[in-house]
Amino acid sequence: MTLMVFDSGLGGLSILREVRAVLPDLPIVYVADDAAFPYGDWREDELVPRILDVVAAAIDRHAPQLVIVACNTASTLVMEPLRERFDIPFVGTVPAIKPAAEQTASGLISVLATPGTVKREYTHDLIDKFAASAEVRLVGSDALAAVAEDHLTGGTVDMDLVRDEIAPCFVERAGAKTDIVVLACTHYPFLINVFRKVAPWPVDWLDPAEAIARRALELAGGGAPAAGEPHQPDRAEFTSGTPSPAAARLVAGFGLVA
Ligand code: DGL
Secondary structure (H helix, E strand, O other), X not given: OOEEEEEOOOOOHHHHHHHHHHXXXXXXXXXXXXXXXXXXXXXXXXHHHHXXXXXXXXXXXXXXXEEEEOOHHHHHHHHHHHHHHOOOOEEOXXXXXXXXXXXXXXXXXXXXXXXXXXXXXXXXXXXXXXXXXXXXXXXXXXXXXXXXXXXXXXXXXXXXXXXXXXXXXXXXXXXXXXXXXXXXXXXXXXXXXXXXXXXXXXXXXXXXXXXHHHHHXXXXXXXXXXXXXXXXXXXXXXXXXXXXXXXHHHHHHOOOEO
């Protein structure tokens, strides 16, 4: 049994590390559509066929039994067509608006995502359905996914840029303050320490990775490899062909052979 984890770039590694913790014995293939990164500002009518093509080709190559779409920008768009087209289970990653609405004390929550995710009908439906009692501020950042990739591959983070990008998440209204920021892009958990440093006040940064991993565990049915199945190394594939040396080092640190 092979498990596939898919993202536009390196952000899905924040999901992979939690999935590994609950399914340590399953071989994983990580597929990064880095040739098309970032997905955040793609037009929806162009992004859907792009993702379907990349995922279809990867499914052909690896025949996974379970696919995790470790990308909000993709999941808010393609889960339905993927499920229609392939007869295997998919786990999507969508903004954790429901738990945020359940947990907020102040009633002010923010969703930090890519510009694509904040535009999606899917995201607006989640707010209507699950967060009617809260005030939800949607914040789409053009820059942060790339900042996270740079940071992950050894680059220096521009703290002022990050401060400016997250500033709209912090709302003060009639003595109440935003108390939860949903990390609705899988790249952002890698910037959490920077966010904490530049945030105007402390908040809960809601990362959905553990919940995604629990769902993957349920669908993988325990996650034991089939008896006699040879142990395969976990792999990473990049649609650009060859990852940069820094990206190759990074994925090697996550135990993946590029
Ligand atoms: N990691 C992706 C997400 O969760 C997005 C990054 C990108 O813009 O490609 O939305």
